[in-house]
Amino acid sequence: MLRKDTHFEIQYLNEPKLLKVITLDEFIEQGVAVCAGATQFNDLLLWLPSEDLERNPHLVSLPVGGFLTPESLTSPFDNGRLHLHSPKNPDVVQPGDVIAITPGNTLVRVLYRRGSDSNLLFMTDRCNSLCLMCSQPPKDIDDRWHIEENLRLIDLMDAGEENLGISGGEPTLYRDGLLEILAKCKTVLPQKSVHVLSNGRLFKDPSWIAALAALGHPQLSWGIPLYADNAVDHDHVVQAPGAFSETVQGLYNLARANQIIEIRVVLSRLTTPRLPELAHYVFRNLPFVRHVALMGIESTGLARKHYEELWIDPLDYQEALSQTAYFLFNRGMPVSIYNLPLCLIPPHLSRFARQSISDWKNLFIDTCQQCAAVKHCSGFFKSHTDRWQSRGVRQLSTEAFSAYARSAQ
Amino acid sequence: MKLLDRWKILISGITLLPMAGTTLAQAGHTPLADANWQPNDKLQPPVFADTLNAADAVNIYAAHRSHSSHRSHSSHSSHYSGSGGYSAPRYYSPPATSTRSYSAPSTSHSTSGSNSLYQSSGTTPGASPGTSKTRATNEQKSNLVKRVQTALMVRQYYQGTIDGVMGKATRGALMAFQMDSALTVNGRMDTPTLNSLGIKIP
Numbered sequence: 001m002l003r004k005d006t007h008f009e010i011q012y013l014n015e016p017k018l019l020k021v022i023t024l025d026e027f028i029e030q031g032v033a034v035c036a037g038a039t040q041f042n043d044l045l046l047w048l049p050s051e052d053l054e055r056n057p058h059l060v061s062l063p064v065g066g067f068l069t070p071e072s073l074t075s076p077f078d079n080g081r082l083h084l085h086s087p088k089n090p091d092v093v094q095p096g097d098v099i100a101i102t103p104g105n106t107l108v109r110v111l112y113r114r115g116s117d118s119n120l121l122f123m124t125d126r127c128n129s130l131c132l133m134c135s136q137p138p139k140d141i142d143d144r145w146h147i148e149e150n151l152r153l154i155d156l157m158d159a160g161e162e163n164l165g166i167s168g169g170e171p172t173l174y175r176d177g178l179l180e181i182l183a184k185c186k187t188v189l190p191q192k193s194v195h196v197l198s199n200g201r202l203f204k205d206p207s208w209i210a211a212l213a214a215l216g217h218p219q220l221s222w223g224i225p226l227y228a229d230n231a232v233d234h235d236h237v238v239q240a241p242g243a244f245s246e247t248v249q250g251l252y253n254l255a256r257a258n259q260i261i262e263i264r265v266v267l268s269r270l271t272t273p274r275l276p277e278l279a280h281y282v283f284r285n286l287p288f289v290r291h292v293a294l295m296g297i298e299s300t301g302l303a304r305k306h307y308e309e310l311w312i313d314p315l316d317y318q319e320a321l322s323q324t325a326y327f328l329f330n331r332g333m334p335v336s337i338y339n340l341p342l343c344l345i346p347p348h349l350s351r352f353a354r355q356s357i358s359d360w361k362n363l364f365i366d367t368c369q370q371c372a373a374v375k376h377c378s379g380f381f382k383s384h385t386d387r388w389q390s391r392g393v394r395q396l397s398t399e400a401f402s403a404y405a406r407s408a409q
Numbered sequence: 410m411k412l413l414d415r416w417k418i419l420i421s422g423i424t425l426l427p428m429a430g431t432t433l434a435q436a437g438h439t440p441l442a443d444a445n446w447q448p449n450d451k452l453q454p455p456v457f458a459d460t461l462n463a464a465d466a467v468n469i470y471a472a473h474r475s476h477s478s479h480r481s482h483s484s485h486s487s488h489y490s491g492s493g494g495y496s497a498p499r500y501y502s503p504p505a506t507s508t509r510s511y512s513a514p515s516t517s518h519s520t521s522g523s524n525s526l527y528q529s530s531g532t533t534p535g536a537s538p539g540t541s542k543t544r545a546t547n548e549q550k551s552n553l554v555k556r557v558q559t560a561l562m563v564r565q566y567y568q569g570t571i572d573g574v575m576g577k578a579t580r581g582a583l584m585a586f587q588m589d590s591a592l593t594v595n596g597r598m599d600t601p602t603l604n605s606l607g608i609k610i611p
Contacts, residue, residue, distance in 0.1 A: 024559070024563065025607070027556065027559060028556050028559050028560045028563070028606070028607055028608055029461070029607050029608060029609055030609055031552055031553070031556050031609075031611055032552070032611075033609065033611055041552065041555070056562055056563060058562055058568055058569075058570070058571075059559075059562065061570045061571050062555075062559060062571050063555060063571060063572075063573070
């Protein structure tokens, strides 16, 4: 786990900035071409270890946006140029990353991390649902500035083949902004596949069909949650009357626009009792779905408030999970199990288990240290606590793990 | 070269080896090669086709020898305001509703304001007028010169400011580098020189 923010000493910053961290060699070899989109030297933050600076003191005259020294400095240079140094955690910001900084604040946020598969365009804190297990409780604020930030961020990313997520909040609330961002992803980052997390409710509006068809992004997919095979249960989980109907209509509209759709189910005391029925519903009514993700709960945000209502030991829904996964698998629908450590699922489900937790919030607990499966296991969310720990968490021996490995074909 | 000659070279090399260090240390400025040494084309280093920039890469900067004719534009980059592209300032207005609602918020936004959070200062290269495959803008030229100056600085050929101007000091440093690298000494940013400096043509 590597956090996405840390503190630096920051000198001479007078406006909010997004900057691309770049090494001297990259600057010489590629210049602004290191970024995927339109950029200038001003957008670059030169990675300047103190030994490089000692060798070439004139480098501080380089016409870039600023300098980053990844070590602690007692005497930072004093020439009026933007300078970041003395990081609290020197591993957080690395060359290739895109960072955001604001005046009067020592916090440096990493908005893009080179080589990570968990990069995210965060769209908004607003949401039109209020799911009981929401890991990121919505805020009713105007945060359209995220649109601007993301459009800029896209320009500063690396161009290569990677996965890119778009999430919130509910990204579709800023419809025009989202469509603009997707269009820009298509032109500036054509090699990156884009996965958007949305509750799908606003897709009930059929005008999205034409908009998405016109967009024609070749590598775009939508992760849409469906928590039950019936409106009462689903609407209760998302705390929004009418949501089930809207989401289902939205799913059909996405299908009409030939979109790639993934159904996401968060496993809780509320959703697991009718999980096999939900699988049946998806197979019968949503045969165009490309992937079903059955996801362990993240014990943060609103989920902690609703512990009593939500918590169920994964060992106690193993049977329902097994039926669901194989029902879909046997009918040719791809299934994955997310966020559940291998010790909590039987070996015959290991073929569905994925290392799904974003790298910046993924950790392994003490029990995992000697486990034979640790390199293949999803591990835990950083928010993990004893209260949310299954009685089944244990370390797997080499023999036990080989049973998982054999069935994981 | 006959096989025997090669053996001679090899043997003499070996016999020299134990005292090679002292020989070189005392050599000072005396030439290391014999006066009658001739390059032998059979002993040339291998040539790899896979360079940073292909031999036939379009280098619109190669003829850009002196910057004097562009001096009048040197302040160009800092005052030019973005036109078009994605850097156009935009303003997303606050949502119409302030209370929680299950309906979609108004997504209307105007483009009149200019309080964009991250102002992209200066030009957008892709949107600059005059950009084409065959002619570089002054800003593009200046940016390449800055990278050349940086590369020369890292190699200790150049100690001046990195200003993007191909002036006397930069050209002198470039020629010194070309001479030391056995390149054609012309003071130009031609493709072989850029390859040796590790610079991709933008």
